Amino acid sequence: MSQDVIIIGGSFAGLSAAMQLARARRDVLILDTSAPRNRYAATSHGFPGQDGQSPDAITAALRAELSAYATVQIRGAEATAASRRGYGFVVSLSNGEEITGRRLILAYGVRDTLPYLPGLRERWGASVLHCPYCHGYELNRQPVGVLARNEMAMHQAMLLPDWGPTTLFTQGIFEPTQDQRQTLAKRGGIVEEVPITGLVGPAPALEAVRLADGREVLLAGLFIAPQTAPSSDLGAMLGCEKKDGPTGPYLAVDGTQATSVPGVFAAGDLASPMPNATLAAAAGVLAGGAAHRSLIFDPDLTESA
Structure with a gap:
């Protein structure tokens, strides 16, 4: 029929x-x-x-x-x-x-389509996120990060300080201008040039990200634009x-x-x-x-x- x-x-x-x-x-x-x-x-x-x-x-x-x-x-x-x-x-x-x-x-x-990064996929939707309006409040103002894939990362980084202290990880993909850096700094955000190489903590939770130079940066959530x-x-x-x-x-x-x-x-x-x-x-x-x-x-x- x-x-x-x-x-x-x-x-x-x-x-x-x-x-x-x-x-x-x-x-x-x-x-x-x-x-x-x-x-x-x-x-x-x-x-x-x-x-x-x-x-x-x-x-x-x-x-x-x-x-x-x-x-x-x-x-x-x-x-x-x-x-x-x-x-x-x-x-x-x-x-x-x-x-x-x-x-x-x-x-x-x-x-x-998610970027390749060890530990990222198993945290998708739980502590690796795309929308702060959907998931940001539950992070309780803990530190959050933005994983750059393109210029949209700047838009996310400017929004996120309302949900927690924010770090923009450029990953060698996106280079903010000096004006953009200053604007983000006024919002309390910082820029990290050393790329993330892995995620730390028992999945699907996130405790920190590991950088290429061995440092770990404490984060409760990592935002990306898939x-x-x-x-x-x-x-x-x-x-x-x-x-x-x-x-x-x-x-x-x-x-x-x-x-x-x-x-x-x-x-x-x-x-x-x-x-x-x-x-x-x-x-x-x-x-x-x-x-x-x-x-x-x-x-x-x-x-x-």
């Missing part, structure tokens, strides 16, 4: 989109691989009404709410291909099955336009979360230069409503694909 809307990705954005469509009594199929980007984090912070809950608990609550709507299905399946067919779309699954839908909402998120990329090639297969963000490419959308391909919408980290749980859920609400209106006002996708 063809669905009104197929949603690819079942985390905050995809589930929020499904809720809008469910309440319009539309047939919705959510495809989810249960590998969200936030699976490494024990808690989610800054999400109104859910502060301090685990991402799994938030997702479970959203799924429970959706279970009250008879027109919504959730399948643990991987979408491997998608294309336009007639007045809608066909999606291929990893088991060889094909399903069809009149609209698509892409909400499969992004994947992170490189990101869409976790699936489906957007590219469909011909959706991309934009370059500060950490990597993301799908271009308009104010309703519509992509450049008629009938295809995108929400969450996949379609934003600023990853954030609350923004992902809000974008899902927009995408779900826009997909519903598209079904009503452009039922045959008359615009060229």
Whole structure:
């Protein structure tokens, strides 16, 4: 049976989109691989009404709410291909099955590429972090560091003194200007030119970082800006336009979360230069409503694909 809307990705954005469509009594199929980007984090912070809950608990609550709507299905399946067919779309699954839908909402998120550094990966999401608004408060104003990968490190270093004494580790990759050094110093931050060679302490906690000259610098948290990329090639297969963000490419959308391909919408980290749980859920609400209106006002996708 063809669905009104197929949603690819079942985390905050995809589930929020499904809720809008469910309440319009539309047939919705959510495809989810249960590998969200936030699976490494024990808690989610800054999400109104859910502060301090685990991402799994938030997702479970959203799924429970959706279970009250008879027109919504959730399948643990991987979408491997998608294309336009007639007045809608066909999606291929990893088991060889094909399903069809009149609209698509892409909400499969992004994947992170982390720099190589001994001890870093096993601390990702716990004491090696990317967002001070999400995780900084819990560090209790203890010393924190920024691991430079590019000029974004300066932006992070300027923010972080509100959460703890901050050291910017340039790693020989980024060289702050004299003006930048002075500005950071006014915030109480310092610059360390000797590169980090390893992380110290029982993972996933962090006690210090070890430098190339043998020194150890006490830290409770190390912040990085990971490189990101869409976790699936489906957007590219469909011909959706991309934009370059500060950490990597993301799908271009308009104010309703519509992509450049008629009938295809995108929400969450996949379609934003600023990853954030609350923004992902809000974008899902927009995408779900826009997909519903598209079904009503452009039922045959008359615009060229």
